Amino acid sequence: RAERLVVEENIKKLLKDNNAVLVAHYYVDPFIQDLALATGGCVGDSLEMARFGQAHSAQTLVVAGVRFMGESAKILSMEKTVLMPDLEAECSLDLGCPADEFSAFCDAHPERTVVVYANTSAAVKARADWVVTSSVGIDIVRHLHAQGEPIIWGPDRHLGKYIARETGADMLLWQGSCLVHNEFKATELLQLKAEHPEAKVLVHPESPDSVVALADVVGSTSKLLQSTYEMDADTFIVATDLGILHEMQKRSPNKRFLAAPTAGESASCKSCAFCPWMAMNGLKGIEQCLTNNSGEVLMTPELAAAARKPLQRMLDFAE
Ligand code: 13P
Numbered sequence: 001r002a003e004r005l006v007v008e009e010n011i012k013k014l015l016k017d018n019n020a021v022l023v024a025h026y027y028v029d030p031f032i033q034d035l036a037l038a039t040g041g042c043v044g045d046s047l048e049m050a051r052f053g054q055a056h057s058a059q060t061l062v063v064a065g066v067r068f069m070g071e072s073a074k075i076l077s078m079e080k081t082v083l084m085p086d087l088e089a090e091c092s093l094d095l096g097c098p099a100d101e102f103s104a105f106c107d108a109h110p111e112r113t114v115v116v117y118a119n120t121s122a123a124v125k126a127r128a129d130w131v132v133t134s135s136v137g138i139d140i141v142r143h144l145h146a147q148g149e150p151i152i153w154g155p156d157r158h159l160g161k162y163i164a165r166e167t168g169a170d171m172l173l174w175q176g177s178c179l180v181h182n183e184f185k186a187t188e189l190l191q192l193k194a195e196h197p198e199a200k201v202l203v204h205p206e207s208p209d210s211v212v213a214l215a216d217v218v219g220s221t222s223k224l225l226q227s228t229y230e231m232d233a234d235t236f237i238v239a240t241d242l243g244i245l246h247e248m249q250k251r252s253p254n255k256r257f258l259a260a261p262t263a264g265e266s267a268s269c270k271s272c273a274f275c276p277w278m279a280m281n282g283l284k285g286i287e288q289c290l291t292n293n294s295g296e297v298l299m300t301p302e303l304a305a306a307a308r309k310p311l312q313r314m315l316d317f318a319e
């Protein structure tokens with residue numbers, strides 16, 4: 001603990017000295033989340049992180065999350081330095097959607113509007129007409145559907161199917177999935193619900209539709225969090241990365257949060273819903289990147305300009 005406090009104090013000083021701000025996702029280490037808040041940074045879902053980084057006056061953004069989040073920050077603020085504690089922090093959706101293959105998929109269906117999830121590389125964003133996050137996906141697709149536009153969607157098939165069902169839009173889906181959310185299991189969740197009939201079930205829409213079907217609330221990490229303090233309930237079953245429980249518990253210390261069951265449970269791991277790439281973010285990594293100016297997200301101006309168009313379109317729409 002003493003060592004951690006020393007590292008935290010050093011990071012606070014480095015942030016000040018480097019005119020830097022810490023932008024963290026709800027899934028990263030709770031100590032990083034607390035430090036971001038204590039130093040005037042942000043903890044949020046991917047949309048909030050992008051907005052915060054773009055609007056903040058700091059010259060350097062330290063993004064604690066996965067690579068697409070660092071890339072989005074850079075795309076929106078090319079004049080800023082964007083550092084990440086670990087540039088190898090990937091995302092299975094991004095990895096499962098190579099830009100050349102996705103581009104060929106789009107080329108084969110030129111009549112369709114291309115809508116991609118934010119969990120993609122800059123190159124995939126550059127091929128898209130729209131970027132969306134889970135918090136605005138339904139609204140944007142509903143808007144496009146109202147204009148009669150058929151859609152290509154990538155990469156998450158579960159989120160795509162959910163949005164298509166909610167909006168009635170014609171959506172051709174790339175078949176990607178998140179290795180964390182894809183593991184939630186409906187049968188076991190039903191069992192847990194039966195044991196806690198009073199509990200409300202919160203599900204991130206990257207989960208399989210059989211799990212989404214059991215939800216009281218479906219939404220982005222921020223929406224799930226919000227429902228825990230707004231809903232009149234004392235117990236919640238949470239189907240998303242368990243990093244979110246830190247903020248949920250902090251906001252509602254007297255409520256009870258249960259992890260939704262995943263495949264591969266064992267005695268030591270009741271629910272295994274932890275993103276291995278989010279877990280690569282540590283206090284030491286933050287200290288290091290601020291000390292050495294390492295882990296910088298770099299991008300050509302051409303790529304950034306092409307990816308910014310659909311990303312900025314989403315931010316303007318969501319305002
Ligand atoms: P949010 O947009 O809800 O933050 O989701 C990002 C993510 O990676 C979920 O797994």
Ligand code: SF4
Nearest residue numbers: 066091092178180275
């Ligand atoms: Fe990607 Fe899934 Fe990790 Fe989110 S939880 S960053 S979607 S692998």
